[in-house]
Structure formats: structure tokens, C-alpha cells
Amino acid sequence: MLTFEIAKEETLSPKDIKELQEEIRSLARQKNAVILAHYYQRPEVQDIADFVGDSLELSRKASQTDADIILFCGVRFMCETAKILNPTKKVLHPNPESGCPMADMIRPEQVLKLKEQHPDGEVVAYVNTSADVKAVSDVCVTSANAIKVVQKLQSKKIIFIPDQALGNWVKKHVPDKEFVIWQGFCPPHFEFTAKELERLKQQFPDAKVAVHPECHPKVIEMADFVGSTSQIINYATTCDSDRVIVITEVGLKHTLIKKNPNKEYIFPQSMNYCGTVYCCTMKAITLPLVYKTLKEEINEVVLDEEIIAKARRPLERMLELS
Ligand code: SF4
Incomplete structure (x- = not known):
């Protein structure tokens, strides 16, 4: 009898891990669920995914899937993005506590204030933002397409949120535009x-x-x-x-x-x-949590319909421009 629900990742032997991975894959087949995992997930979690990728690749997969359930092994904003792009699906997040510290460094009212201060600027939001922040942004970008998307925008003034490092890197590659850059950062990367x-x-x-x-x-x-x-x-x-x-x-x-x-x-x-560059919140998704979430269909991502509609526009614009 499996007792994985209560098992901690660290207590699992290689045999337990294999058994648990097989159980999860079998559940995914039974429930017509697709498992998406980010590259920063634990190796044993990546190994049970149908697709492993970066934010852009996973967004595309989430928007295209015909599975009934999307089980997303990543941080909260990624699960929200999957829900926004494919709102009729049941999106499950194995650990709702797993958020992105950088995404939490900006709130929607702060974006609205920036817009007021720079009415001629377009808000370019890194996908590492909450659904509420996306809903008040003009276009989203990932680190894979940020330069390309910003180059294609008509606006000469870019309000880049929330990552200062990515914002400065894009600014360097798009010298003909003016940038207003929010001072957020990714602790694991920026502090190295x-x-x-x-x-x-x-x-x-x-x-x-x-x-x-x-x-x-x-x-x-x-x-x-x-x-x-x-x-x-x-x-x-x-x-x-x-x-x-x-x-x-x-x-x-x-x-x-x-x-x-x-x-x-x-x-x-x-x-x-x-x-070291280690993201604790990415690693907060464990195999036992994935198993329990899929088995019981818990931790569903629920977003307000109006937020979904508003946050979808900058994401779709990104997918078109990239
Ligand atoms: S690696 Fe950085 S940007 Fe990615 S989830 Fe962790 S804190 Fe957020």
C-alpha cells in the first residue's frame, strides 16, 4: 500500500521514487492530464513530465493542450499563465506555497502609478509577474523573447517590470528606446x-x-x-x-x-x-506533492474571469510578436 502522501522527498529511496513516478504517470493517463515542468524543477519531477521547458515553451504547451487537466510543476505565476491561456482546463499546482519572490516585488497599483507618471510609455511585463499585474500591463515577455518583442513595439518609451537585470540587458540591446526600469530582482540569480x-x-x-x-x-x-x-x-x-x-x-x-x-x-x-544559484520555491514541488495533488485533484488554480480576460491580452500579444 502506497503511503507517498505523507512521505517527505528526502526519505524516498531510489526504488520509492521509481514506484511513485510510475504511479503518477499512470494517474496522468487515467485522468487525461498533461504534466508540465520547468527546467528548474527537481530532476525526479522533470522526469515525470510530458514536457520540460522554459516559461515561453511551457506557455505555448499550456495554450495548445487538449488534456483535461494541466498539472504544472513550477511556481505560482506559471500556473496562473497556464490558466489564463487555457481557462477551460483544470490547472493544478502541487504546492500553492511555491511562489516567485521577484513576481511579488511589484503590485498592480504600482504599475498603474507608473502608467500615470509615464503616459507615453508601454508597460512590458516579464512573465514572472502575478495575473493581477499582467492584467494592467501592455505586453508580456520572457527572457527568450524580450529583446525581439521590445524591438517590435511602436512605443519609444518602455516601462519594464519587474526585473532590473533583464530590463537593463534589453535596454543595452535596444538603444533607440527610453527605459523606465522597476528595481525588482531574482534573488538566486542576482545575488550570485x-x-x-x-x-x-x-x-x-x-x-x-x-x-x-x-x-x-x-x-x-x-x-x-x-x-x-x-x-x-x-x-x-x-x-x-x-x-x-x-x-x-x-x-x-x-x-x-x-x-x-x-x-x-x-x-x-x-x-x-x-x-550558488538555487531557487528554494522551485524546489518546493516534490514527487509526493505531485502525486497527492493529481490523485485528489486538489490545489486547483482559480482566477477571476475579468482578470483572465485582461491578463490574456498581453500574453497573446507576446505570443504573436515572438
Ligand atoms: S529562479 Fe528567480 S525568477 Fe525563477 S522562480 Fe526562482 S526566484 Fe523567481
């Missing part, structure tokens, strides 16, 4: 220091460096390549170096090894908090 990267570069002088644009500008400056998680996967698995230092959330290592096991991927690992 240039000093730690310098230490890694000294340790592995032959390695190429791939960095996510949520990192601090000083870290971005030191990179051979800057891109979203999907773009980093392409670069790291195909570049001419056998060794790549990867500055993004450590969950990506699982996919990199699967795609190209012949290379060495160096992720920062240090006892110092600022020397």
Missing part, C-alpha cells in the same frame, strides 16, 4: 557575485561561460554567452568547448546532461549563499 564567477573562471580557465540575463550586470559582462534557459541549453550543448560554466538555476544541469552527456557543466556550488 562577479567575485564567485571570477573564482570559477580561474579554476576552469578553458571553460566557456553561459549566463542567464536575470544575473547581475557585472556577471553578465563576464559571459561568453547570455540567454534564457533554452538558449543556454543550445549554447552549452553545442559550443566548441567541452567544459561550460553555467550561471543559472542548478535544475538545468539535469537537462544539459541528458542532451549532451559528453560535456562537463559547471554550476556554482558554494556554502556561501551568494555563491
Whole structure:
């Protein structure tokens, strides 16, 4: 008899994990559920997903699926995005406590105030925002398409929310526009220091460096390549170096090894908090929680219809422009 509902991830043996993964896949088949997982999820969670991807890829999958249930292994704003793009589906979130600290750094009333102060500007919201914030924004972007989408906008003034690092990186690539940038940040990426990267570069002088644009500008400056998680996967698995230092959330290592096991991927690992890139809220989704959520069909994402309608516009505009 399975007792996974109460099991903690850490207490699971490899045999338990395998059994639990099989149970989850079997439940997904019975219930016509699709399981989506972000690259930053735990490896054993990624392995039960129908699709593993970045925010943009998962948004597209969520909008296209004909499954009855979308079980989303990611943080809250991702589950909300799936619901907004496919509102007739039952979207389940294995851990409703799993939010994104950066998304919580801006509220809708603050966006409305920015609009008042800059009536000639367009609000460009990183998808890492709540549904309420999307509902008062003009267009969404992901780190994979932000430059392209901003370049295509008619407006000369961009109000970029909430990530200062991504905003500054886009600004650098779109110099003909004026930017007003909100000072939010992703704690795991932004707090990783240039000093730690310098230490890694000294340790592995032959390695190429791939960095996510949520990192601090000083870290971005030191990179051979800057891109979203999907773009980093392409670069790291195909570049001419056998060794790549990867500055993004450590969950990506699982996919990199699967795609190209012949290379060495160096992720920062240090006892110092600022020397590692680890997202605690992404890792708050565990196999036992996935199992319980799907089995009991609990933790459904519920959004107000008006918010869904309003938040859908900037998301659809992003999908069209990208
Ligand atoms: S990695 Fe950063 S942006 Fe992504 S969910 Fe975690 S805190 Fe949010």
C-alpha cells in the first residue's frame, strides 16, 4: 500500500521514487492530464513530465493542450499563465506555497502609478509577474523573447517590470528606446557575485561561460554567452568547448546532461549563499506533492474571469510578436 502522501522527498529511496513516478504517470493517463515542468524543477519531477521547458515553451504547451487537466510543476505565476491561456482546463499546482519572490516585488497599483507618471510609455511585463499585474500591463515577455518583442513595439518609451537585470540587458540591446526600469530582482540569480564567477573562471580557465540575463550586470559582462534557459541549453550543448560554466538555476544541469552527456557543466556550488544559484520555491514541488495533488485533484488554480480576460491580452500579444 502506497503511503507517498505523507512521505517527505528526502526519505524516498531510489526504488520509492521509481514506484511513485510510475504511479503518477499512470494517474496522468487515467485522468487525461498533461504534466508540465520547468527546467528548474527537481530532476525526479522533470522526469515525470510530458514536457520540460522554459516559461515561453511551457506557455505555448499550456495554450495548445487538449488534456483535461494541466498539472504544472513550477511556481505560482506559471500556473496562473497556464490558466489564463487555457481557462477551460483544470490547472493544478502541487504546492500553492511555491511562489516567485521577484513576481511579488511589484503590485498592480504600482504599475498603474507608473502608467500615470509615464503616459507615453508601454508597460512590458516579464512573465514572472502575478495575473493581477499582467492584467494592467501592455505586453508580456520572457527572457527568450524580450529583446525581439521590445524591438517590435511602436512605443519609444518602455516601462519594464519587474526585473532590473533583464530590463537593463534589453535596454543595452535596444538603444533607440527610453527605459523606465522597476528595481525588482531574482534573488538566486542576482545575488550570485562577479567575485564567485571570477573564482570559477580561474579554476576552469578553458571553460566557456553561459549566463542567464536575470544575473547581475557585472556577471553578465563576464559571459561568453547570455540567454534564457533554452538558449543556454543550445549554447552549452553545442559550443566548441567541452567544459561550460553555467550561471543559472542548478535544475538545468539535469537537462544539459541528458542532451549532451559528453560535456562537463559547471554550476556554482558554494556554502556561501551568494555563491550558488538555487531557487528554494522551485524546489518546493516534490514527487509526493505531485502525486497527492493529481490523485485528489486538489490545489486547483482559480482566477477571476475579468482578470483572465485582461491578463490574456498581453500574453497573446507576446505570443504573436515572438
Ligand atoms: S529562479 Fe528567480 S525568477 Fe525563477 S522562480 Fe526562482 S526566484 Fe523567481
